[in-house]
Amino acid sequence: MTFDDLHAGQALPELIVPITASAIVAGAIATNDFENVHHDKAAAQATGVPDIFMNILTTNGFVQRFVTDWAGANARIRRIAIRLGVPNFAGDVMKLGGEVAAIDPAARTAEIRVSGRNGIGEHVAATITIGFAEEVR
Amino acid sequence: MTEQDLLTRARAFVGGEATPPVTARDAVNQPMIRRWAEAMGDANPLWHDPQVRAAGGFAGAIAPPAMLDVWTMARYRPGGRTADEGMPVLQLFDAAGYTGVVATNIEQEYLRYLEEGDIVSMRATVADVSDEKRTGLGIGHFVTIDYEFTDQRGDAVGRMKFRVLKFKPPLTQAAPAADGEKPNKFPHPRPAITHDNxxxxxxxxxxxxxxxxxxxxxxxxxxxxxxxxxxxxxxxxxxxxxxxxxxxxxxxxxxxxxxxxxxxxxxxxxxxxxxxxxxxxxxxxxxxxxxxxxxxxxxxxxxxxxxxxxxxx
Structure with a gap:
């Protein structure tokens, strides 16, 4: 994919992410996040939530992956902004969807909007700015 | 400490260092990149395939950009972080009963992709402390930290705005006692317990x-x-x-x-x-x-x- 393949309104293929306890723990460790609410159910419950939940850096990782799965190896991520809503608790499933929200022909970048929803609501709303390798080199 | 005292003390941190600067203990490296990509299910050949990254103009392994702040995260310690690894502004809220913490926003900007061998350093500044907010998790304050990331040459490689909610965990509501002898007994009405009462x-x-x-x-x-x-x-x-x-x-x-x-x-x-x-x-x-x-x-x-x-x- 190159910049010229993009147009506003283009939809990204949906991605289903099962939020298992293993997925939460694997993501927490891979992002060096050892906060106990991401691996210790009793510690999570002590803060008033029902179970362990995904850490924000893993959500950030899934958002980045969701965009590059579609945009390919030539895509270069310039910026990711995410806002979390309801948590991704163990046992849930997150469905990521997105579209090309805006094209900047001068900068040859595109803004992608992504939303990830789980069984209890919107987990993440994200805006990602991408360019392409041949545009910058 | 009253709510206003707490806010005044917390806001005294704004503009100052959130934690002492940190330099990553490990240079950007393929094993951590591989583990991250596996956890995210990220099959992008740019992280794995030497030919693809060479075609992209990269000599060594490159890190997914969303790993920007992974390199400088605090180490694992049994029992959690030591007090000096925490952020004083957040510890202030812990001491005032806002013991819950949840990250709510990240904005990351990448100035270049990090390559194998890069040694990342970060400086963190307290950017903002919000008024008290009522949220689905409980009452709390949003605290925003600005991070600057540099490489071994001191050149900027990325920036991050990180927002967390420090909240008071909701109080446990007493459950009606189980009554095995009288399974049909109607439970006595329960009070709704709030922080106020x-x-x-x-x-x-x-x-x-x-x-x-x-x-x-x-x-x-x-x-x-x-x-x-x-x-x-x-x-x-x-x-x-x-x-x-x-x-x-x-x-x-x-x-x-x-x-x-x-x-x-x-x-x-x-x-x-x-x-x-x-x-x-x-x-x-x-x-x-x-x-x-x-x-x-x-x-x-x-x-x-x-x-x-x-x-x-």
Whole structure:
């Protein structure tokens, strides 16, 4: 994919992410996040939530992956902004969807909007700015 | 510490260092990249395939950009972080009862992709502390930290804005006691315990009737702030238990399963000057009258669930 393949309104293929306890723990460790609410159910419950939940850096990782799965190896991520809503608790499933929200022909970048929803609501709303390798080199 | 003192102390951190600067213990490396990509299910060949990254102009392994702040994260320690690895501005909220923490926003900007061998350093600055907010998790404050990431040459490689919510975990609501002998028994109504009225219910567990005092101005039922001045500063005083019936009703209908009818419900004027609604104990409907003196007693509805009640003096 190159910049010229993009147009506003283009939809990204949906991605289903099962939020298992293993997925939460694997993501927490891979992002060096050892906060106990991401691996210790009793510690999570002590803060008033029902179970362990995904850490924000893993959500950030899934958002980045969701965009590059579609945009390919030539895509270069310039910026990711995410806002979390309801948590991704163990046992849930997150469905990521997105579209090309805006094209900047001068900068040859595109803004992608992504939303990830789980069984209890919107987990993440994200805006990602991408360019392409041949545009910058 | 009052809410306003807490906010003043927290905002004194704004513009200052959130934590001492950190340099990554490990250079950007393929094993950590591989583990991250596996956890995210990220099959992008740019992270894995030497030919693809060479075609992209990269000599060594490159890191997914969303790993920007992974390199400088604090190490794992049994029992959690040490106090000096935490952020003083967040520890201030912990000490004030806002022990819950959840990250709510990240904005990352990547100036270049990190390559194998890069050594990342970060500096963190407290950017903002919000007013108190009511959220789905509880009441709390949003704290925003700005991060600057540099490489081994001191050149900027990325920036991040990170926002967390420090919140008071919601209070545990007492569950109705299981009653194996009477499976059909209707549970007694439960109070809704909030941060504003928790003291009242905790006092009852110790068989004390506590009244909120705003600098000597007594208020009941519990409120978040003084109705006269708006002050959040309050203490409690224990009621003597002496009072008089200011008004009453005799409940006949509707009949809830866990009360005895006819049920005298009294509005008692305590000698401290506030009024409280409670049930009468040991008095028939025709013994109850306005102006009669009463004394406080307690009813243990279930273990650890105690209600105030009154008897004729």
């Amino acid at each position: 928790a003291f009242f219910w905790e006092g009852l567990k110790q068989r004390k009737l506590l009244i909120q005092s705003f600098g000597g101005r007594l208020v009941h039922p519990p409120v978040p702030a003084c109705p006269e001045t708006g002050s959040f500063d309050w203490t409690t005083v224990e009621a003597s238990g002496r009072g008089t019936i200011h008004s009453f009703v005799i409940m006949h209908q509707p009949q809830l399963p866990c009360f005895d009818y006819p049920l005298p419900v009294v509005l008692v004027e305590l000698e401290e000057g506030v009024r409280i609604v409670a049930n009468m104990l040991g008095a028939t409907a025709d013994e109850v009258a306005i102006g009669k003196p009463v004394t406080l007693d307690f009813v243990e509805v279930e273990p650890d669930y105690i209600l105030p009640a009154f008897r004729l003096a």
